[in-house]
Amino acid sequence: MSAPHTVSRPFTVLVVDDQPIIVEGVRRLLAVLPDAKLESCMKASDALARAKTLKPAVILQDIHMPDGDGLELVERYRWEPELAETSVVVLSAEENAATKADAFARGADDYLVKLPPPQEFVARVQHHADAARAQRERAQAFRALERAERDLARQNALLDEANVRLAKDNRELVVDVDTQRERLDRIARLSAELARVQDLDILLERILREAVSLAASRAGAVLLAEKSQQGDEVLRVAEAVVDGVRVRTSESAPMDATTVAGEAMISGDALRLGSDACALAGKGAPPIGIDFMLARPVQSALVVPIVRARDRALGALVLVDGHSGDAGDGTGFDDEDERLVGHFASLAAVAIERAQLVRSMILRMIAMAELRDPTETAGHVARVADLSIMLYDRWLVVKGIAEDAVSTRARDALRIGALLHDVGKVGISDAILKKPGKLDDAEFTEMKRHTEIGAQLFAGLRTDFDESAAEVALAHHERWDGKGYPRGLAGESIPIFARIVAVADVFDALSSKRAYKDAWPREKIAALFREEAGTHFDPIIAELLVAHQLEAEEIRARHAE
Numbered sequence: 001m002s003a004p005h006t007v008s009r010p011f012t013v014l015v016v017d018d019q020p021i022i023v024e025g026v027r028r029l030l031a032v033l034p035d036a037k038l039e040s041c042m043k044a045s046d047a048l049a050r051a052k053t054l055k056p057a058v059i060l061q062d063i064h065m066p067d068g069d070g071l072e073l074v075e076r077y078r079w080e081p082e083l084a085e086t087s088v089v090v091l092s093a094e095e096n097a098a099t100k101a102d103a104f105a106r107g108a109d110d111y112l113v114k115l116p117p118p119q120e121f122v123a124r125v126q127h128h129a130d131a132a133r134a135q136r137e138r139a140q141a142f143r144a145l146e147r148a149e150r151d152l153a154r155q156n157a158l159l160d161e162a163n164v165r166l167a168k169d170n171r172e173l174v175v176d177v178d179t180q181r182e183r184l185d186r187i188a189r190l191s192a193e194l195a196r197v198q199d200l201d202i203l204l205e206r207i208l209r210e211a212v213s214l215a216a217s218r219a220g221a222v223l224l225a226e227k228s229q230q231g232d233e234v235l236r237v238a239e240a241v242v243d244g245v246r247v248r249t250s251e252s253a254p255m256d257a258t259t260v261a262g263e264a265m266i267s268g269d270a271l272r273l274g275s276d277a278c279a280l281a282g283k284g285a286p287p288i289g290i291d292f293m294l295a296r297p298v299q300s301a302l303v304v305p306i307v308r309a310r311d312r313a314l315g316a317l318v319l320v321d322g323h324s325g326d327a328g329d330g331t332g333f334d335d336e337d338e339r340l341v342g343h344f345a346s347l348a349a350v351a352i353e354r355a356q357l358v359r360s361m362i363l364r365m366i367a368m369a370e371l372r373d374p375t376e377t378a379g380h381v382a383r384v385a386d387l388s389i390m391l392y393d394r395w396l397v398v399k400g401i402a403e404d405a406v407s408t409r410a411r412d413a414l415r416i417g418a419l420l421h422d423v424g425k426v427g428i429s430d431a432i433l434k435k436p437g438k439l440d441d442a443e444f445t446e447m448k449r450h451t452e453i454g455a456q457l458f459a460g461l462r463t464d465f466d467e468s469a470a471e472v473a474l475a476h477h478e479r480w481d482g483k484g485y486p487r488g489l490a491g492e493s494i495p496i497f498a499r500i501v502a503v504a505d506v507f508d509a510l511s512s513k514r515a516y517k518d519a520w521p522r523e524k525i526a527a528l529f530r531e532e533a534g535t536h537f538d539p540i541i542a543e544l545l546v547a548h549q550l551e552a553e554e555i556r557a558r559h560a561e
Helices: 020-032 044-054 070-078 097-105 118-172 178-195 200-214 260-267 275-280 335-372 378-399 405-419 423-427 441-447 450-456 464-475 496-511 522-532 539-547 549-557
Strands: 011-016 036-041 058-062 087-092 110-113 219-227 233-242 252-254 271-273 301-308 312-320
Touching: 011 020, 011 044, 011 118, 020 036, 020 118, 036 044, 044 070, 058 070, 058 118, 070 087, 070 097, 087 097, 087 118, 097 110, 097 441, 110 118, 118 335, 178 200, 178 335, 200 219, 200 233, 200 312, 200 335, 233 260, 233 312, 252 260, 260 271, 260 301, 260 312, 301 335, 312 335, 335 423, 378 405, 378 496, 378 539, 378 549, 405 464, 405 496, 423 450, 423 464, 450 464, 464 496, 496 522, 496 539, 496 549, 522 539, 522 549, 539 549
Parallel strands: 011 036, 011 058, 058 087, 087 110
Antiparallel strands: 219 233, 219 312, 233 252, 271 301, 301 312
C-alpha cells in the first residue's frame, strides 16, 4: 500500500474559535507538521476579512461564537472567490446529525467533534490541506476545459465559413450528366448533416459509407494520423468497410512514402492507381495501405488526403475498385470521381477536427472525475463502458432488435454515458468522497447528490450523447424494485442505458481489489446477480451478465487500473 500523499510546500491553517485553550490545543497538535503555519481569529466579525487576507489551505471553524454564527460564516466563506480553494472544517462540541447535515449543506468539507484524537486530527488537517491543492488543480483543469470550449466555438465558425466556400464550389462545378448532378447535391446536403454529428466514431462511419457510395467502390477505409507509443507518426485505420460490411481492425502503417496512403498524406495530392499499378502494389512497389483487409486482388484505387486549414494533414480516404474507368469495365476511378471525392474530403476534414475536439473535452471530464475520486479510475470507466456495450449487444439479440444504423448510434451514445456515469462526483466534498470508513446518514444523503449533479452537467440537451449521459448519470443507482435513488424509479421506467450501466458498474466494483476489500470470486459474484435479479437489477440484464461472465472478465483484463 502506498504512503499517504502530503503537500510539498508550506500551508496555512486558520483557527476561528473564541476559546484560547482550543487554539493552543490545535497549535500543539499541528506542531508535528513542519509545513503547517497556524493563524487564529477569536472574533466572528473579523474572521471573513482575515480569511480573505490569509487565503489559508484549511479553516477550522467553531459553530458557537459570542459575536456571530459559525455556520453562517461557513456559508459566507463559500461565496468568496478568494476562498474557493480553501477546505472549511467545522469544529464543534455537538455530536448532532441535523447540525452536521446543516454544516455540509452550507458548504463544509468536514465536521469534527473537538478535539479528536491527535493522530486522527493531524491526518484530517493534512488531508484537507492536500484537498485544497487538489482543488487548485481542478480549477486549472476547468479553465483548460473552458478554453477548449472556446476553441470549439472557433472551430464551428470555421466550419460555417468552410460550408459557405463549399457551397460556392458546388455552384461553380459544372456537370452534364444527371448522375453527377445527384452526387453533387448529395455532397451539399452532407455539409449540414456532418456538422451536427458530435461523436468521432459515428462521423467516420458516415463519411466512409458516403464516400464508398459516392464513387460506387467495393471497399474503403478512413485512416487518421496519430502518434504511436514510440512517438512516431502513423496512419491508423479508424473505419473500414468491405463489400458493404463494416470491418473491425486496429492496424496501422507508418506515415511515410512506404505506402500509397502515406505518400498521399505527405504530398497533399490525390493518387489514382489503375489495374497495372495495383498488381504491383506490395510486390516491388509500395502497398496501398489497406491491403491486409482486402480479400481479393484490387483492380483500382483512389487515395485522397484529408487536409484541414493551414495544410494540416488529418488522414486519408482510401477507396478501391471504383465504378468507372477509361476502358468502361466497371473497375476504375475517373477524373470526376477524384474531383468529387476530393471535394467531399475537404468537407469531411472540418467535421473530423471538430469531432476530435469534442472527444478531447469528454476525456477531460473523465480525467476531472478521476482526480476527485481515487476509485473512479480511467481503467474503471473504460471497463464499465466496454461491459455496457457487451451487455447492450446481448440485450438487442434477446429483444430481437436488428443492429441497424439506429442501434449503432445508440451504442456510441451508451459508451459515452457509461464513461461519464459518475462525473457528478466532482461536486461532492472530499471529506465524504474519500472517507475510508462507512458514511453516516447525513454524509450518505450528500453522496447521493452526485447523480443529480451529474445530470445537471448535461442540462440543455443538444445531442444524443448529452441525453444518454444525463440519463445514465441520474438513474444508474435506481433499482428494479423502486428502492433506489434519486427518484425511486422502478422496472422499465428506468432508462435501459442506466439499467445496463448499473449492472456493469457493480460487476466491475465487485471484481476489483480495493484498499478496503479483496476482489470477489467468480462464483460469489454470479450468486449475487442471480439473487438480486428482479429486485436490485433488471432481471434480463443480470441474467445476461451471468451467462457471459467469462467474456466480461476478458473485457476487464483489457483495461488495467
